[in-house]
Amino acid sequence: MEKKRTLLLDMYGVIIKESKGYFIPYTFEHFNRNEHERLTKAFREEFLFTKAGNGELCSDEFLSLLGYPNPAETMRDYLTNFLTLDQEFLWFAERNYRQYNFVLLSNDVKEWSKYLFELHGLKKYFKESIISGEIHMRKPENRIFAYTIKHLQCDPQDCVFVDNSVQNLNAAQEAGIKTVLFNRDNEDYTGDIVNNFHELDSLLNNLIC
Structure with a gap:
């Protein structure tokens, strides 16, 4: 054979x-504007998303560090409703x-x-x-x-x-x-x-x- x-x-x-996903826009849409500077630092300086993608942070740790109160529900919502x-x-x-x-x-x-x-x-x-x-x-x-x-x-x-x-x-x-x-x-x-x-x-x- x-x-x-x-x-x-x-x-x-x-x-x-979605070629690059939609998670960063999703996050900025879900937090108040006064949180945006903190979030920008988390993505661009602390590289939290990259660390999660490299396995240095699990999903719950990553989403909690961003400030999501219910990481598991956030993961389900994003992946189910915002990706095609x-x-x-x-x-x-x-x-x-x-x-x-x-x-x-x-x-x-x-x-x-x-x-x-x-x-x-x-x-x-x-x-x-x-x-x-x-x-x-x-x-x-x-x-x-x-x-x-x-x-x-x-x-x-x-x-x-x-x-x-x-x-x-x-x-x-x-x-x-x-x-x-x-x-x-x-x-x-x-x-x-x-x-x-x-x-x-x-x-x-x-x-x-």
């Missing part, structure tokens, strides 16, 4: 339509997950990624998830791609990485991974580009045969 190829998929900007699943992904996944090993490769707070998987019923499609908040490294660091290849025990040339960030794709290419830009943000890219999951479906057979 021929070995399955690996499809590495980003969450935000690919599976979820690309419904085409479900069509694409049903067509392809038996043929390819789907692996999530995402910069995210660990608990948030788990919640999104459960909320949208994504677990059935994915062999594995590699989340920055779990492994303490993030895209576009070269080491996360080296880790991914070693952890999955796959050859880089047998992997295709789909992301909406050219910077992330360039780092993956340096590791020998094939790349596809999911064009949410109209970035310039010299490699393969798709605008939706129907185009990705059409591209895959030619790309990894």
